[in-house]
Amino acid sequence: MAARMEDISGKLAAEHQAIELLVIAPSLSMVNELASMLRNAGIAVHPRQIQDLEQLTDTLSANCCDLILAVGDPDHSDIHATIGALRQSDSDAILIYLSELDDRANPVVEIIGQGVADIVNPDNKLHLQHVVRREYHNLMIRRQLEEARNELAATELRCTTLMECSHDAIAYVHDGMHIRANPVYLQLFGYIDEEELADVPLLDLIEPDELPKVKKFMRRLPSLADETPLDTQCRNTNGKSFQARMEFSPAHMDGEPCTQITIRDQGNT
Missing domain, CATH: 3.40.50.2300 (Response regulator)
Known part of the structure; x- marks a missing residue:
């Protein structure tokens, strides 16, 4: 002492x-x-x-x-x-x-x-x-600690603002479950609002044949570089499949660690 x-x-x-x-x-x-x-x-x-x-x-x-x-x-x-x-x-x-x-x-x-x-x-x-x-x-x-909390809150606010205005489909996932998503993401998968998407597993948006590849990729995420892309087949609420590129990066939401996912419909590029 x-x-x-x-x-x-x-x-x-x-x-x-x-x-x-x-x-x-x-x-x-x-x-x-x-x-x-x-x-x-x-x-x-x-x-x-x-x-x-x-x-x-x-x-x-x-x-x-x-x-x-x-x-x-x-x-x-x-x-x-x-x-x-x-x-x-x-x-x-x-x-x-x-x-x-x-x-x-x-x-x-x-x-x-x-x-x-x-x-x-x-x-x-x-x-x-x-x-x-x-x-x-x-x-x-x-x-x-208080200063760090304030800086984190300000950063999260900026990220939320950018997410809402982004033309990309962006969501935040924790333990494989959706916790936030922007309007473009909701529209891409056919959800009305975030409440409807809440607690929907990310894997539910993946074509069944692609699940083994996606699961393997996600297990490797901690050792991969930020924004590592994954090309796979996704599907919306109507069951329509589309080719997508998913990018994963670590993030924080409400002070808790999570994963930011950006999805681009490759059929529209």
């Missing part, structure tokens, strides 16, 4: 990323002391003191912070207000509570259950440094 945390710290230093740090504390000297302690451990921070709930709410609305260090008060009333403000905001900042609470005390379980990432005794500098590194690392992973 120690080696992993040192590796994380090294990555943060190498990337020259400074943690945008909010410190809820009664005095600026306390803020500077905490910032100095973290910097001495090789953790770059941009600290900012927060003195009241209104200032915290405004700062969270600007969405310009990574971690929040909240210095505990005797009756722990301020931490509940801080938790409430964080919950009501769109911020993904991580809240760490600095308090001398006994780990066995009921307030610890209650506060962590409400959304505090961890409770640290402010006198335990090594523990606080460890928690700051860990929570910032976890925050970066979550943000990168």
